Amino acid sequence: MTTFRVQDFIDGQQSRSIHFRILAICTFVMFVDGFDIFLVGKIAPAIARGLGEAPAAMTLVFFLQQIGLAIGAFVAPPLADRYGRKRMLVACSLAFGVLTLVASMATTITEFAIIRGLSGIFLSGGLPMAISLLAEHSPRARRGVFISIAFAGYSAGGAAGGAAAAWLIDAYGWQSGFWLGGVMPLLGALVMLLALPESVQFLASRNPADRRIAPILRRLAPGIELTGHEVFVAADGSSNAQKARLLDIFRGGRARATAVLWMACVLSMGTIALMAAWLPTFFQEMAGIPIQRFAVLAMLGFFGGLVGTLTMGWLFDRIRASRLIPAYYFGLAGMILMLSIVPFEAPFFLGALLAYNFFQTGGQTGLNTMMTRIYPASMRSTGLGWAGGMGRIGGVILPLFGGLALASHFSLQTTLTIIAVLPLTVGLLVLMIPDLARAEPVSQPKPATA
Template sequence: MNRFDVEDFIDRSRISATQIMALLVCVLVCFIDGFDIFMIGKIAPAIAADFGETSEAMTKVFVYQQIGLAIGAFSIAPLADRFGRRFMLMVSCLIFGTITIGSIHAQTLTQLAVLRGIAGVFMAAGLPMAMALISELTPKRKRSTLISLALVGFSTGSAASGVVAAWLLDSYGWESGFWIGGLVPITCAVLLFLIVPESLKFRAERNPSDQRIATTIRKIDRNVDLRGDELFVIESGGAKGRKAKLSDVFSEGRLTMTALVWAACTLSMTNTALLSAWMPTFFLEMAGVPIQDFAKVAMIGYLGGVAGTLSIGWLMDRMRPALLIACFYVMLAVTINLLGWVPFYSAFFVVALLTWQFFQTGGQSGLNTMIAQVYPPRMRSTALGWAGGAGRIGGIVAPIAGGFALAQHYSLQLTLALTAALPLGTAILMFALAYIRRHEEAKDREPVTLAH
């Protein structure tokens, strides 16, 4: 049979309309992921008040959501390495959207917390599966940049959730955010079914004789010469299909790398979960800033997040990823501290907020992009999902810590200074990974001497 290298085909092909459409749909998936994760934190005081509870009572909603996100990252995302990125992404979007709309009818905060937890199981799978799909449908020379473009959707979703707090909350209530958060993923499921192809690399590794691969290849390049007897392979996979195993992320010398990546994700996502859940409430309770005012300024910060995501994607195509990410997290620790000392209504606070979002969003985007690149296709969704799952475990503790800070009446400066320790720890782990990978590369370059 004629061997056809799928990986080489993708890397040398021009970006086609099929790939652009897949990218746009994945951007929309990332958008709703960012929207839903950050939405609750921005309207938390309003939700609590509507149920006749204090702001601290929202802790259980945040905790249940994070538990669901952790479960989903460990369980749903790996299924994409067995049943396909596109199929599992469709299922996740459909179920998540339906549960989110159903959450509007919750009668108590406990009911809302349980529903957010169940929805979180399927929400967690969206980002890693979308990134895996993009990384396997795009050429290597532009992969980091295109993944970063998709992650801009995540930042855009975070900013869009501020619209709910700033303008929709007073007129339409907190339920307006849940309507948006439910209808968009259902729309994504429909678009995935209609216009997005399955990953070629996934299909080639599962079944090299799958003729559906030829159909997608012709959509990407109409001029490609296929005779009908092709055996579709990828450069590192050979002709025999390989099923992903959960243990693969630790095998073949990956144990140290995976351990460092998981630890970094845990600290990074704990920081993100803490600030996304409680930042507006911290400024309301500790500095007297109304949530509507904070939401409006936070939307300006969105520009910093976009710039950070695009910058790190562009830089990662040209620099050592782990070292670059470490530098981002050092600066993130500095800017988190800065937010506690700059007067909120000053112009400098906007600059500080833009800088904070630049390094926070850019750093997490860099981590995700690096994971998508260093693991082979057969385990890519598993690697992204499990790294995210490790991060979600820290996210379970973060809301509790935020509620504790409020209950103890900590100052804003002390609260943010303690929070800054998380990105500083992430930076140390990334410096360690950069050192190890550089040492391994130098060892691989050493000439082999033959014994006489």
């Protein structure tokens, strides 16, 4: 028998068509996530009118959707570490697609809110599972870039939700957005069943003699020679078929990294939710800038986020993560301050807004990419999922500050100065993470006689 180290083999590969196929499928999963998560917020007034309610009644929808997203982030990824990334991605996509189509048939706000809460359970698991699967099939030299492209798909999905709101809602009603949002994951599930391989690292960590591993390796490298007597081991060197447990993300020297990552995600994702929910209102109520005028510039901010995501991916493969990611968050803190100082009419305001999106989206992408290195295959989805779940909690709590700032009649500069402390703290937290994510030399697989 010979020992075959799967990740060493994958890291030594050149990018092939199958890598780009996996990238395309995972990017589509992320696109659907971005589209559906932000769709409700973009068309909330139309939904409320269509169901005979005032826009304020949508509060229940947002609350239950966030609860569902948090539950899904905690529950679905550990199941992917137990039953497989592909299997759970397909199951979540099917369930979410059906529930989204059902949501279009709701007749009351309460019905709609309950369905969106259930949908969120299946929606939030897609991101950590897709990123885990992509990371486990990507050569190390391209991993950061591949993951950043997938996150760009998430941003593009959010922008596409705005396009759907602009082009479809007036002509076909609010339901049309959910028809599209329901059909896409169903099509994605079909494509995944036919064209997406299971993670080889996951299979090796569960059963080193799994017969599904060799055919996938041959698809990754058609010229590979396998004798049929290999014992396949994952990146952590484990050759025991063990079920992943939640406490594993705190073991093996990862306790401090996990605790710090959770705090960083609470603040990072909470800041994103806070700014997304309140920034236009801050400018209207504190600076007299109409929401419509701010929205025009905010749409252009998408391009800053796209460049930030792709740039983070390129740099991540070249610079130590524990130094690169803090630089993004320190830059984000600076740009939040600049938004409060630069006059809205000044040409540089758009530049500050683009830079704000650049650092915000790129920083969160860096955090998620770092986690793919900290957590081995046997617990990767769990690690990403629970960190994301903690971030969802931050997304529920931190936006409460927006209402407090308005009720307390804070100035725009005071409000944004307080908020700028959040990404500054994230940057300092990342500096405290043990260097478990430092890149290791890429080596070719060297089977060793057992």
